[in-house]
Amino acid sequence: MSIDSIDRKIISATASGLPLTPHPYREVGNWLNLTEEDVMARFTRLQEEGIIRRIALAPNHYALGMVANGMSVWDVPDDRASEIGPQIGALHFVSHCYLRPRSLPEWPYNLFAMIHGETRDAVEGLRAEIAGLLGNDCRASDILYSTRILKKTGMRLTERA
Amino acid sequence: MRREPLPKDALDEADRALINTLQDGFPVSAAPFAEVGAALALSEDDVIARLARLRDIGAITRFGPFLDAAAMGGAFCLCAMAVPEERFDEVVTLVNAHIEVAHNYERKHALNMWFVMACERPEQIKEIGAQIEGETGLKVHLFPKLEEFFIGFRVQA
Incomplete structure (x- = not known):
């Protein structure tokens, strides 16, 4: 799948957000000298192709009271990961769960699960819940709390691929 | 970016409904805010004004397309x-x-x-x-x- 130069312009123009006007796709068309129909057809196709995952709102977890967000990390046997991963990913308090390579010796963990809660204590409780679920499959674990957001722009395209 | 929770009364029921609904997706249509409003019994103007305010007070971090680098070949x-x-x-x-x-x-x-x-x-x-x-x-x-x-x-x- 690929995007052409007009798709690229549309994506770049809306990277920081859709305009809050009654006809946002017409407005994007006005910026780029495209018709509303063309802009809508391209957004539809880009979503069908999965290049745009979705057009949506991202809430600010912190503002909504979920101030304790921890990246829990686990060292589980590689041959158990495919069975364990979906169970952890299905937990209602886990937003993302990934299997990743270790980076030894500094980093022995291969399963990453983001946990969201309203307090550190709550998040620690949820972490214990995961530990209980993993049982002997957990060989080591840690949790990393974010202390500062240093950048959050989302994916940006360069002018030319 | 805002790191502290908003006061408890900063969001009303309609704000919460908007945030919950729009996390799942936003229509591609000529008047999408009117469409979203119709489902929540809010006017088009009200939806737009509420989103602008939610953005200004830091309740939302982004409203727009989310890209998948892998689907793009990246x-x-x-x-x-x-x-x-x-x-x-x-x-x-x-x-x-x-x-x-x-x-x-x-x-x-x-x-x-x-x-x-x-x-x-x-x-x-x-x-x-x-x-x-x-x-x-x-x-x-x-x-x-x-x-x-x-x-x-x-x-x-």
Whole structure:
């Protein structure tokens, strides 16, 4: 799948957000000298192709009271990961769960699960819940709390691929 | 970006309904705000005014298209570095200067800087990782995803 130069312009123009006007796709068309129909057809196709995952709102977890967000990390046997991963990913308090390579010796963990809660204590409780679920499959674990957001722009395209 | 919770009374029921609904998606149509409003018994003007306010008070971080680097033929990669405290600000500037760095967080750990690269070509991950190592003199650990276990988490506002 690929995007052409007009798709690229549309994506770049809306990277920081859709305009809050009654006809946002017409407005994007006005910026780029495209018709509303063309802009809508391209957004539809880009979503069908999965290049745009979705057009949506991202809430600010912190503002909504979920101030304790921890990246829990686990060292589980590689041959158990495919069975364990979906169970952890299905937990209602886990937003993302990934299997990743270790980076030894500094980093022995291969399963990453983001946990969201309203307090550190709550998040620690949820972490214990995961530990209980993993049982002997957990060989080591840690949790990393974010202390500062240093950048959050989302994916940006360069002018030319 | 706002890091503190909003006062309890900052959002009313309609604001919460909007946040919950729009996390799932937003229509591609000539009058999408009117369409969203119709489902929630809000007028088009009200939906637009509420979203503008939610953005201004920091209740939402983004409203628009979310891209998938992999579907575009590219790749995402989680990366981490152990940055000496006295060099932290200098290294933040060097790392964030790369347009491919989409998010960057400080975390409490020996590996104290965690960022995500979003690249249009998969080979850029290693190239930019190496560039950052050259610019900073520090090792960049690459943690590409091998498998994703994701069910569809939504914050309940």
